[in-house]
Amino acid sequence: MKRSGAQIVWETLKHEGAEVVFGIPGGAIMHTYHPRQDYGVRHILVRHEQCAAHAADGYARASGRVGVAMATSGPGATNLVTGIATAMMDSVPIVCITGQVEVPLIGSDAFQETDITGITLPVTKHNYLVTEVDELADTIHEAFYIARSGRPGPVLIDLPKDVQMAETDFSPPKDEVVLPGYSPVGPGEPDAVQRAADLINEAERPIVLAGHGVLMSGATDALVAFVEKVSVPVTLTLLGKGGFPESHPLCLGMMGMHGEAYVNHAIQQADLLLAFGMRFDDRVTGKLDRYAPNARKVHVDLDAAEINKLIPADVPVLGDLRRVLEQLMPLVKKASHTEWLARIVEWRSESDERDIINQPHNGRLLAPHVAHAIWQATGGEAIVVTGVGQNQMWAAQYYHSDQPGFLITSGGLGTMGFGLPAAMGAQVAQPDREVWAIVGDGGFQMTLHDLATIVQEKLPVKVAVLNNSCLGMVRQWQELFYNKRYESTSLVNPDFIKLADAYGVRGWRVTGPEETRKAIDEARSHDGPALVEFQIAQTGDDGNVYPMVPSGAALDEMILRPTGKAGRSKE
């Protein structure tokens, strides 16, 4: 059966179960676009290729499948790079297909030529330049396998125009992938698992650090069963949120720079850390040489290069987390850790008292109240996609859920502008779920043009813009650590409601706390995309994210939440 390279792309994408592609056509990829409709794969035309990559990322995280982005050569391909790097840092499976100039022109500085395989080498799990149409189907099949297996990640396929046009006898790719240098890990090595179990059975103050790996390996149920047997409290990294039910009595909440003080305190006081599918990012450890000084460490991860990278493990266990937990279950003894858990409850009550939600209200519109109100209104059932910065931390602190994978956020790369396009991808993956993008005014303006895509595709995404007219997290650092010199962080913003209106998105403006819930409810019941702008307090304690581990401090040297009337303002 003769097929062109272009046809093989869609045939193979269908074979891989890809139902949707996010992208923008252009000179070097339009030949591939041409036969798309014959294959029934949906295409979502974004307004900037960065959004194609972020949307594929959001789609992958919300569906558990591989997201696909497509772009032309040159600027189309380079615009994908931020999205690819974002997916790489957070281990998200996406496949990006880029057009390339014809093979004989490669290296000649042809129009819209760029060395995208060279550019993306350090930010992809693997990438390909396909020069023979005969290799195309197997390459795409291999790319999907590499993207989703082991530690997932982005894979890029660069496809020269003449390869798209060339014809070959097509046969579907063989299921089996032959990659002599690639073998994802399975269960843990039994000796290592036994040694981990021994430490768990000996520990008096054990604590679980649950990362993105819990979600990625589908280990949620196994982790619940495990901690219920051994009565070990669970702390979450930012990307660990959504991997363990937050209403569970053993769930303490988020750790790290903006984690709750009692959570960080518990980590510092623990005698055993069970690091499950997490990588000791600097945002969760604070100063490394004073991190959990009394604790032995068991580190379970499927990437050997993550173990002993930053924190030496007393017992490293290389393996898939779900299977390691299943191996551990019969080896660990039932325990209650009553005293340890009681101490944590004590610490927790002090933190709870300081929580702004539990403080008397000063009448200003504060971001924590907004995130809290969205949580209450949606009953924790929405998928929440965030920007990066203060908005991200407030969403993480005040939106809690038992839904696996409810939080979609750029944790590793910290990509401002991620929120809106990733929410778009999540909504495509979960058309029947409520999707909220909680973004800041700074990041929102980096990708807000894709409101047009949301309207064109009739995606009912709800956007909460936390508008403090500044780059809030940078401003917070300037206030706390840079002598209040607010260099280049003040923003003169457009009228976001008029802007939404121009795109055909219904908008609400909220300026005071009493309007918050009404606007959220109206946005929720509006049939279609909606934008709510919250004009939140910018300055002083009202405008900052607390608690906070200052950069370079140990994890328990936190700046606590200010007490007294919520949002005392000095400025």
Added chain:
Amino acid sequence: MESTLIALVEDKPGVLNRVASLFRRRAFNIESLAVGHTEVPGVSRMTIVVDSDRTDVLKVAQNLHKLVNVIKVDDVTESPTVMRDLALIKVKANADGGSRSEVLQIVETFRARVVDVSLDTLMVEVTGTDEKIDGLVEVLRPYGIVEMVRTGRVAMVRGSNGASKE
């Protein structure tokens, strides 16, 4: 301290670039890297010498292994290993001035070979351990080294097992 890694890699375009890019990105310090074909078609072999005082060799091996095109990585530092480096050294050796006979004597002492002769230079080929070549370079230097090239270390573990067989 130096450590020696042997990596078997797929012989595909760009693999050397992937390895070099990895070293740069992770800030690994390497002393030398030699690459060539093996007895298996489609498989190339890299011998990588790492300055293990400045770079964690285990991290280099683990990260190399994450590259899809890298088939196998072995740290052979502690294994009984034959290690060789090859150098070509063009040294001033004037027939008239009398230095030529001295250079020839040194070449013989180091079991090196003269592979090219001009009016006022000799090209010397020497194979051996890094130390041996360093030694020869040291004694030839006073005569004036015009040009030198070294392959970098290649290594093979002694005994009957091959690196490409498990």
